[in-house]
Amino acid sequence: MFDRDIWQEIIYSIKNNKLRTFLTGFSVGWGIFILVLLLASVNGMQNGFYLQFNDDATNSIFIRSGNTTKAYGGFEANRKIQYKNDDIEYIKKSFPEDLEYISARYYANTVARYKSETGSYNIQAVQPEYQIIEKTIVTKGRYINENDINSKSKVAVIGRKVKEDLFNTEEAIGEFVEFNGLPFRVIGIFTDDGDDNAERSIYAPLSTFQGIYGNTDNIDNIALTYNPNYSLTKALAFSNRLENLFKRRYKVSPEDQSGVRVWNYAEAFSDISSFTGVLNVIGIAVGLLILIAGIVGIGNIMVFTVKERTKEIGIRKALGAEPGQIIKLVILESVFITAMSGFIGLFFAWVILAIVGPNIQSPAFANPSVDFSVVFTATVILIVAGVFAGLIPAMKAANIKPIVALRDK
Amino acid sequence: MGSNSLHVLKGINFSVKEGELVAIMGSSGSGKSTLLNILGMLDELDEGSYTLDGVPIKNLNETKAAQYRNKFLGFIFQSFNLINYKSAAENVALPLYYQKVGRKERHEKAIKYLEQVGLKQWSSHLPSELSGGQKQRVAIARAMAAEPKVLLADEPTGALDSKTSYEVMDLIQKINDAGNTILIVTHEPDIADMCKRIVHLKDGVIVEDKVVEQVRAQQYV
Numbered sequence: 001m002f003d004r005d006i007w008q009e010i011i012y013s014i015k016n017n018k019l020r021t022f023l024t025g026f027s028v029g030w031g032i033f034i035l036v037l038l039l040a041s042v043n044g045m046q047n048g049f050y051l052q053f054n055d056d057a058t059n060s061i062f063i064r065s066g067n068t069t070k071a072y073g074g075f076e077a078n079r080k081i082q083y084k085n086d087d088i089e090y091i092k093k094s095f096p097e098d099l100e101y102i103s104a105r106y107y108a109n110t111v112a113r114y115k116s117e118t119g120s121y122n123i124q125a126v127q128p129e130y131q132i133i134e135k136t137i138v139t140k141g142r143y144i145n146e147n148d149i150n151s152k153s154k155v156a157v158i159g160r161k162v163k164e165d166l167f168n169t170e171e172a173i174g175e176f177v178e179f180n181g182l183p184f185r186v187i188g189i190f191t192d193d194g195d196d197n198a199e200r201s202i203y204a205p206l207s208t209f210q211g212i213y214g215n216t217d218n219i220d221n222i223a224l225t226y227n228p229n230y231s232l233t234k235a236l237a238f239s240n241r242l243e244n245l246f247k248r249r250y251k252v253s254p255e256d257q258s259g260v261r262v263w264n265y266a267e268a269f270s271d272i273s274s275f276t277g278v279l280n281v282i283g284i285a286v287g288l289l290i291l292i293a294g295i296v297g298i299g300n301i302m303v304f305t306v307k308e309r310t311k312e313i314g315i316r317k318a319l320g321a322e323p324g325q326i327i328k329l330v331i332l333e334s335v336f337i338t339a340m341s342g343f344i345g346l347f348f349a350w351v352i353l354a355i356v357g358p359n360i361q362s363p364a365f366a367n368p369s370v371d372f373s374v375v376f377t378a379t380v381i382l383i384v385a386g387v388f389a390g391l392i393p394a395m396k397a398a399n400i401k402p403i404v405a406l407r408d409k
Numbered sequence: 410m411g412s413n414s415l416h417v418l419k420g421i422n423f424s425v426k427e428g429e430l431v432a433i434m435g436s437s438g439s440g441k442s443t444l445l446n447i448l449g450m451l452d453e454l455d456e457g458s459y460t461l462d463g464v465p466i467k468n469l470n471e472t473k474a475a476q477y478r479n480k481f482l483g484f485i486f487q488s489f490n491l492i493n494y495k496s497a498a499e500n501v502a503l504p505l506y507y508q509k510v511g512r513k514e515r516h517e518k519a520i521k522y523l524e525q526v527g528l529k530q531w532s533s534h535l536p537s538e539l540s541g542g543q544k545q546r547v548a549i550a551r552a553m554a555a556e557p558k559v560l561l562a563d564e565p566t567g568a569l570d571s572k573t574s575y576e577v578m579d580l581i582q583k584i585n586d587a588g589n590t591i592l593i594v595t596h597e598p599d600i601a602d603m604c605k606r607i608v609h610l611k612d613g614v615i616v617e618d619k620v621v622e623q624v625r626a627q628q629y630v
Contacts, residue, residue: 311490318490319478319479320507325507
């Protein structure tokens with residue numbers, strides 16, 4: 001392979017056909033260029049999606065309720081399903097293995113007031129573990145704890161935007177804010193990676209709000225995370241079990257889609273994965289098709305090269321060149337041209353990604369890049385492609401009869 | 410080639426001993442080129458047998474034929490058939506390359522044979538920088554480089570003027586004097602007379618096979 005004579009011949013042959021080699025080499029380089037850019041774009045989209053979803057713990061499940069749509073178990077349709085506090089305990093007892101964190105949610109709207117500033121906000125009355133499920137980052141103070149729940153404290157963790165609206169630059173921690181006339185002490189301020197809207201809300205202890213609003217044990221919905229070691233299939237199996245259990249518990253028809261709704265993050269995640277997977281396949285397919293055009297081009301120039309060198313190959317055979325050696329010569333030349341032009345395409349794609357990549361910041365697109373395995377695969381493809389491109393011309397060359405090639409007249 | 414077979418040679422029985430210098434003569438169509446091609450393993454015989462240095466030459470696959478050609482035969486062509494982008498030395502070294510001789514040794518041998526044909530100082534020149542006679546001498550050096558059993562020359566002087574032809578014949582005679590077996594296909598009587606034996610072909614049969622008194626080319630040079 002590292003035979004100086006062979007390389008001398010390859011370089012001679014390329015030198016003699018500079019334009020032709022360039023034009024066909026260009027098509028291979030272009031094919032690889034597009035292939036890499038396509039894959040990088042798909043990768044960028046994937047990164048963008050994951051970034052969007054990263055807001056919440058990726059192993060979370062939300063159990064919501066609604067009105068039934070089917071009559072079942074002696075109940076008429078259109079019955080409102082209302083979850084209660086003991087549903088939380090029930091899940092904890094039923095799935096000790098699967099469960100990681102759990103919290104009930106209770107929603108309320110409030111007009112909040114501090115001194116002369118007022119604003120209307122959503123309050124989510126939750127339990128302490130909700131911080132982990134929602135990945136809430138407390139920048140100052142603390143989150144709701146068990147004590148707050150037990151003593152039904154009137155405390156609140158407010159979003160960064162709420163703090164700005166009501167307190168401006170003043171210190172908020174320890175101050176009292178009025179929610180619908182009732183004073184709540186601010187114990188923490190949080191930020192959210194997701195969006196600004198999330199920072200316009202307020203967290204308060206679940207028990208406190210249940211007490212204020214009619215001393216009920218109603219909850220609006222349940223958020224939980226499952227064992228983070230679970231695979232997608234295991235996670236989906238778990239959420240199915242949850243759904244079945246809740247439907248039985250509330251006597252909802254198994255076919256009813258609206259009475260009990262269990263939403264699993266993993267499911268959405270798997271949808272995105274399969275979506276980007278399909279895009280990936282499309283990217284590879286389109287790239288390869290373009291590449292094939294280039295490879296055919298290489299095959300084409302090799303046929304010409306062989307034809308032009310028929311006589312020379314005949315001389316070589318008369319001097320004792322074996323067919324295998326002729327095949328090697330032609331294929332090596334083809335692989336050399338293919339690989340070289342492919343690497344140039346790869347290089348340009350890489351340069352463009354390096355320049356453009358970091359400057360793209362759109363919600364659905366982030367950090368487009370190709371990893372080493374793509375580069376490696378592309379290299380293998382190029383070499384294999386080069387062999388295939390050279391194969392037919394090489395066979396042709398090997399079959400040249402010296403007697404025909406040497407016919408002078 | 411093709412499905413129609415044409416019998417060009419119709420019963421030829423002849424043998425060449427080591428050290429002979431044989432001219433094969435005949436007009437075009439007499440079968441002299443076909444005979445040379447068979448001897449050169451460039452073409453296959455359909456009937457009969459061909460034995461070279463005690464080795465029966467038949468049913469060779471391409472690879473085997475290539476190896477035999479490399480080992481047993483050296484070719485000299487009318488149009489020289491040098492590879493135009495390789496220097497004289499590289500051309501001479503080519504058969505050795507196919508014998509998988511190392512690069513350095515190849516070059517040394519090439520220089521040695523170029524020296525024998527009087528072109529040592531031209532070793533790094535490309536064929537395009539050489540005259541016709543020089544090219545043919547490089548081709549002869551190349552044919553000898555692999556130290557073959559037989560040199561086969563197909564109209565070696567066909568593309569040369571008569572003075573250069575005699576120079577080339579002088580070289581061939583000297584190589585023959587050194588003990589090499591050489592077969593020359595020619596239709597020029599003066600060239601044939603410079604050999605030791607003349608075989609006349611006509612319509613695929615040998616019409617005459619005679620040993621002649623060799624005319625030395627030296628005197629015309």
